[in-house]
Amino acid sequence: MTEVIKAKRKAAVLAPSQLACLSKLPTINLTAGCAHQCLYCYARSYSQNPGQGRVRLYENTLEKLRDELPRKRKRPRAVYFSPSSDVFQPVPEVLALAYNVFEYLFSNETGVALLTKGRIPDRHMSLLCANSTLVQAGIGITTLKTELLKIFEPRAATPEVRLSQAKRLIEAGVSTRIRIDPILPGLTDDAEDLNELLNAIASIGVKQIAISTAFLRPPIIRTLKGHVRDKRALDILLSHYESGPTLTMHGAGTSVIMPPAPLRRKIYSCVKQIAQQYSIATSICACKNGDLANGSCHIAGDWLGEPDARRQRFLFDSLDSVCRQE
Ligand code: SF4
Numbered sequence: 001m002t003e004v005i006k007a008k009r010k011a012a013v014l015a016p017s018q019l020a021c022l023s024k025l026p027t028i029n030l031t032a033g034c035a036h037q038c039l040y041c042y043a044r045s046y047s048q049n050p051g052q053g054r055v056r057l058y059e060n061t062l063e064k065l066r067d068e069l070p071r072k073r074k075r076p077r078a079v080y081f082s083p084s085s086d087v088f089q090p091v092p093e094v095l096a097l098a099y100n101v102f103e104y105l106f107s108n109e110t111g112v113a114l115l116t117k118g119r120i121p122d123r124h125m126s127l128l129c130a131n132s133t134l135v136q137a138g139i140g141i142t143t144l145k146t147e148l149l150k151i152f153e154p155r156a157a158t159p160e161v162r163l164s165q166a167k168r169l170i171e172a173g174v175s176t177r178i179r180i181d182p183i184l185p186g187l188t189d190d191a192e193d194l195n196e197l198l199n200a201i202a203s204i205g206v207k208q209i210a211i212s213t214a215f216l217r218p219p220i221i222r223t224l225k226g227h228v229r230d231k232r233a234l235d236i237l238l239s240h241y242e243s244g245p246t247l248t249m250h251g252a253g254t255s256v257i258m259p260p261a262p263l264r265r266k267i268y269s270c271v272k273q274i275a276q277q278y279s280i281a282t283s284i285c286a287c288k289n290g291d292l293a294n295g296s297c298h299i300a301g302d303w304l305g306e307p308d309a310r311r312q313r314f315l316f317d318s319l320d321s322v323c324r325q326e
Helices: 061-071 092-107 122-130 146-152 159-171 191-203 218-227 231-239 261-277 317-322
Strands: 003-007 054-058 078-081 111-116 135-140 175-183 208-213 246-248 255-257 281-284
Touching: 003 092, 054 092, 061 092, 092 111, 092 122, 122 159, 135 159, 159 175, 159 191, 175 261, 191 261, 208 261, 218 231, 261 281
Parallel strands: 003 054, 078 111, 111 135, 135 175, 175 208, 208 281
Antiparallel strands: 246 255
């Protein structure tokens, strides 16, 4: 059970994210905190996060949106959900608010860009599909390995549910991408497992993926150490960051610890190579991997321009042959 703390949002509801790739679209978090409780989640350490097992629901979001949107001099083409929470958390109050907010945006010809690891209820799915030209969806899937998902994404939807939701969206004409982010080095980057995942992704008609390894910060490391009971898995994961660089998130200016560049190059090249075999284009999250790639991974869809993975400059194209099982 998730405890819901109701709160009134005081600041503007339509606010751009600091991240470079989201800086040109307004974004909305319906909650502070996220009931999915992924252990690698950066948002768990945010000061407004109400803590384990709780979310703070901004119950006046729709009211503020009704006030702000008509007064915008330049109407946004779309709104992104959500930079530091998930809009499809398994919490009835959050889902009810999400439905009403989406309905209001669609009735005002405003699009919805979303990224979720959650279960999309039928009612919401029908609404999204009925407004397919106003929706661009990202479905996050990190691995098909159930044991790892139980540890790292304990309350998110199963990969089967996420894949079937992506399929339904695609069939309804919704532009839909898969985001394999975060890849957990040593745990979810095995070539055979990636091939199985990409095969499943290709089988539902996905043509675009975006990828990144997990990033760490001291509070994330503390969360992992406090909650991952499988110490072997934890040690494997953390060992891949011991000599990794501290990079600056593009736009946000905050620091993140990443695996060493050669390891990331190897992982990304491997994913890209397998994805190519399935005619899937790969983008790298350049906000987190500024030393390896530039351009946009189109986390919010193509509201701000057509996606073209070929235009993203991969700084490691010469390493495309490194994908192999070890
Ligand atoms: S679904 Fe996203 S926002 Fe929610 S806990 Fe997982 S990573 Fe964090």
